[in-house]
Amino acid sequence: MQAPSVGGVRLPRGSGETVRLARGASLADFAEKIDANPAALVQALFHLGEMVTATQSVSDEILELLGSEMNYNVLVVSPEDEDRELLERFDLTFGEDEGVDEDLEQRPPVVTVMGHVDHGKTRLLDTIRKANVREGEAGGITQHIGAYQVLTELEGNERLITFIDTPGHEAFTAMRARGAKATDVAILVVAADDGVMPQTIEALNHAQAADVPIVVAVNKIDVEGANPAKVRQQLTEYNLVAEEYGGETMFVDISAKQNLNVDALLEAVLLTADATLDLRANPDQDAQGVAIEAHLDRGRGPVATVLIQRGTLRVGDSIVAGDAYGRVRRMLDENGKDVHEATPSRPVQVVGFTSVPGAGDSLLVVDEDRIARQIADRRNARKRNALAAKTRKRISLEDLDSVLKETHQLNLIIKGDNSGTVEALEEALLGIDVGEEVELRIIDRGVGGVTETNVNLASASNAIIIGFNVRAEGKATELANREGVEVRYYSVIYKAIDEIEQALKGMLKPIYEEVELGRTEIRAIFKSSKVGLIAGCMVQSGIVRRNAKARVIRDNVVLVEQTTVSSLRREKDDATEVREGFECGLTLTFNDIRVGDIIECYEMREKPRE
Template sequence: MTIQSVVGDGDAAERMRSLASVRRAREREKEKRKGGSTDAPNRPREVVIPDIITVQELSNRMAVRGVDIIKFLMKQGLMMKINDVIDSDTAELVAEEFGMAVKRVSESDIEFGFLGDADDAEAADVRAPVVAIMGHVDHGKTSLLDALRTTDVAGGEAGGITQHIGAYQVRLDDGQKVTFLDTPGHAAFSAMRARGANVTDIVVLVVAADDGVMPQTIEAIQHAKAAGAPLIVAVNKMDKPGATSQKVVNELLQHEVIAENLGGETQIIEVSAKERMNLDGLLEAILVQAEVMDLRANADRSAEGVVIEAKLDKGRGPVGTVLVKRGTLKRGDIVVAGGSWGKVRALLNERNEQLTEAGPSVPVEILGLDEAPSPGDVFAVVESEARARELTEYRQRVKREKAQVSGGSVSLVDMMSRLQSKKVSELPVVIKADVQGSAEAIVSSLDKMSTDEVRARTVYSGAGGITESDVNLAKSAGAPILGFNVRASKQARDLAEREGVEIRYYSIIYDLLDDIKGVLSGMLAPLQRETFLGNAAVLQVFDISKIGKIAGCRVSEGVVRKGARVRIIRDDVVVLELGVLNTLKRFKDEVNEVTAGQECGMQFQGFQDIKEGDYIECFTVEEIKRTLD
C-alpha cells in the first residue's frame, strides 16, 4: 500500500504527476489569474530559423528535447550530434514535424532598408548633371577642366598626369551648375575610369586633334557604353597649326561613335583648353544633353551616394570623397560606407570650404569615418550608431569569410606541387599610396605583369603614410616598401635603416611599374643557346697514371676547342651532358683547338668512363637575358 492509494481516489495504478506537469499547471493558473488565455499552448509556437543553426539551438528555440530531434533526423537518414550544424531547410522540416510555425530569416536581411525606395518623380527636383572627363594620356583632360574652373590643377600634378579622380563643381554665370569627375588616362587606372563612368550621367571624351583615337580612348568608349551614359566628344588642341577634327570623326566611326552631322547622336565639339576656345559651346552641349535626360533627385530625404576616392590623412584621419546621388548630407549625420562608418564631423568642397550640407550631385570630402572606405562603395545615412555598427560588423565578417574561402580553396599540398612544378619566383612588395584608388591601380598593374615564372606578390596595400608597422611587416616578408605620393615618418625611416628595409618613393606610376618590371625581368632564368662547334669519334682510350683516361680521337666535323662544352654519346644514348673539355693535345703539345680531319687527345673534367666508339659533340653555351614583354 502507498500513500497515494490512501489519500488519493483509490486508483493505485495512476502514475505520480511529474514535477514539470505541476509547474505547467501552476503557469496556466497564473495566466488565468492575469486574464491570459489558457488556449495559448494550443497555438503553434513560432520558431525563428536563420540560414544555419545547431541542433542544440534549434532544440532550445522549439522547447523540444535534443534527443527527440536527433531521433527524427536519424529516421531521415541524417546522423547528427547535438552540436552539429544543419541548414535552414532541414531545420524547417524538423520544426514542422513537431507542429511549429516557422519564420525564416537570413543574416543578410540586415541590409534591407539600407538604401531607400525609388523617389516619386513628382517630388524630385532638377539636379546638376555629373560629367566624367575621359580620354587618353596627355590629351588635355585636366587642362580642359582647369580652363572651365579657371584654376591650375594640372600644374601641380606629378609628371603632368592625373593619378586619381578629382571631383569639382563648376558654377556658371546663369546660376546653373555642372559636376565634373576628372579620371586618369593611364592604362593602369582602368578600374578607376570604369568607376567614373558608373557614377556619371554624361561622359565627355577628350581626343587630341593631333593624336587621334588611342588605346585608352577606345577603353573609355567601352566604359561609357557599359554604363549606358551618353557620349560627347571634345576634340582638343584645335589651336595647333593644321589641326582638324575630321580625322578624329573618321576614327570614331570604327568604334560605332557616329557624329550628329553624319546622322548619329554624338555631339562633336571642337575646343582648345590652352587658348580657352569654344568652352561655352562644350558647356552648352552638356546642358542640352542634361535637359534631354531630365535629371532629377529628391533633396528632402536622407542622403545616399557613392564613394569616389578615399585616403588616410595624417592630420585629419580617414577622408572620403563622396558624390551625393540623392538626399541631403548634413554635418552630424551618421554615415555607413562599405565596411566603415562614422559621424560626419566636417564637409569640405573642392575649394576646401566648410559646408553645412551637400545636396544631390555635390561632391564633398567627409571627415569622421573610422577607416578609409573602398572607392566605389555605396554610402548612405542611417538612423543610429547601433544600426551603423550592426551593418559594418556584418559586412566585415562577410569579407573575412570570403577571403578565407578564396584563400583556402587550394590545399597546401596542391600549392607546393604547383610552385615546384612551375618554379614561380616571387617578389613580395608592400604598397602605400596617397589614395585607395592609386593603390588599387598599382596592385592591378603588378598582377598583370605576372607570368608562369615570376610574379610580384602584394603583401599589403593601403592608403596613408608609411608607418613603423609597415616597416615591420616588410621586414618579416622580406619585401621593399613602395611609397606612391607618400612619405615615411621619422620613426619609420629610422626603423627601416636599422632593419635594412628598403623604402622607394615614387610620384609617377610609369616609373614605379618600370622599376618593378626591371626587377622581375632580372628574376627570369636566362635562355641557354647552344652553338655547334664540331664532332669527334673516340678511336682508342689510354689509361695514364696520375692523369686518368685520355681519349684518342679524330675530329670528323667542324672544330673542337679547349674549355668548350661536350656531350658524349654511346650507342645513341647520352652518357655525359654538358661536360667540359679540360685538356686538348695534338701529339705532345697542348693546343686550343683542333680542326676536322686531325687526330688529338682529350680529357674531360670529372669524367673517366670513356670508351672506344664513343661519339663526342663539342659546342658552346651562350646565356641570353630575358625581359618581360
C-alpha cells in the same frame, strides 16, 4: 541513400540542394551550412588533391568541386549580392529613391571628362573652373580624382553641372571605370590635330559599357593642322555619329586654351542630359552616394570626397562607405568652405571617417554608429577572405615537392597619398605578367605615410615597401635601415610598374640552352696505368675544350648522355682547346669507349629572356 565516400572518408550526402557561400569562404563555413565535420571536408579535399586547412579561405573552384562530390549545388555569392543581403538585414537599400514620383526633384548632371593623354582634359577642366591644377602634377598626368560644381546658363536659367575629374592614363583603368559608374554624361575630349588615339577608344569603351551618353569635345581647333571633320569621320566607326551627319551625338569644336566655345560645350552637356536622362532624385531621404577619392590628412584624419546621389547628407549623420564608417563631423565644398547640407549631385569633402574608404565605395547614412560599425566590420571581413582566396596559391599533391623546395615570390606593401591611387597602382602591378615561375603578392596596402607597423610587417614577410607620393613617418626610416627593409619612393606610376617588372624578371630562374662546341672521332685507344683509357682523336668540326661536357655516340646512337673531357693534350703538351683538323689525346670520365666512337662536346649557355 548511402553517404558518398572520398578516399574512405564518409561525407554527408546532399540531395542537390543549393548552398550559398560567400566568396573566400572556408571549409568550416561550408561544414556549418551542411551540418558536417570540417575535418572530414579537409580530409576529403586532401584525397581530391587539394591541401587546405579548415579555416583557410578557399577559391570558388574548390568549393564547387567539393560540393559536386557531395551532391550539393554550391553557389558562390557575388560581393554585390552579399552586400545587398547584408544591408537588407539592417532594413537598408542602396540605389533606390524612396517615396512617390512627386517627391523627386531635378538634380544637376554629373559629368566625367575622358580622353587620350595630352589631348587637353586637364586644360578643359582648368578653363571651366578657372583654376590651375596642372602645376602640381607629376609625370604629366592627373594623379588624383576630384569633383567640382560649376554654374552655367541654359535658355536664361542658371543650372549647375558637377564634374568628376578622372585621371587619363591607362594604368588607372579601374578608377576611370568607377568614375563612369557615378556619371550621367561623359565628355570625350579629342584633339583636332591628333585624332582618335588608343586611349580615346579605351575611354569610349568605358563610357559605352557604363551606358552613359557622350558629348564629344573636339579640342585644339586653334592649332595648326587641326581637322575637326576628320575626328567626326573617325568616330563614326565607333557608333558616335554627329548630329550634322544625322546622328544623335553632339560634337562641339572648342579650344580650352583660348576659352573658345566652352560655354557651348556646357550647354551641349545640359541638352544631352535633358534629352536622354531623367535626372531626378529625392532630397528628403537618408543620403546615399559614392566615395570618389579618399586620403589621410595629417591634421583632419581620413578625408573622403563624396558625391551625393540621392537624399541629403547632413553634419552629424552616421555613415558607412565600404569597410569604413564614422560620423560626419565636417563637410567642405571644392573651395574649402563649410557646408551643412549636401543635396543630390553635390560633391563634398567629408571629415569624420575612422579609416580611409576606397575609391568607388558606396556611401550610406544609417540610424546609429553601432549599425555603421557592424556593416563596416562585416564588409572588412568579407574583403579579407576574398583577398585571401584570390592570392592563395593552389598547391596540389603533385607539385607539393617542387613548391616546398623553392617558391619565387615578391611581397609588396603599397602606401599612397589617396585610396584611388593605391588601388590603381595595385591593379597595374597585379597585371604584370612574367609567367607562373614568379608570384607577386601585395600583402598590405594603405593610405598615408610609411609607418613603423609597415616596416615590421615588411621585415617579417621579406617584403618591399612602395611609397607613392608619401614618405616614411618619424622613426620608420631608422627602423627600415636597421631591419634591412627596402623602401622605394615614386611619384610617377609608370616608373613604379617598370621597376617592379624588372625585379620580377630578375627573380626568374635562368633558362639554359645547349650549344654544340665540336665533334671529334676516336682513331686509336691507348691504355695508361695512371689515367686509364686515352682516346687518340681527330677533331672533325668546331673545337674540343678541356672540362667541357660531352656525349659519346656509337653507330649514331647516344651511348652516354653526359660525361666530361677531364684532360686534353696536343702532342705532348696540355691544351685548353683543340680546333678542327688537328689531332689530340683526351680522357673522359666515361671509360667504355671504342675506336670509331664520336665524342660530341657541348656547353649550356644562359638564354636571355625576351
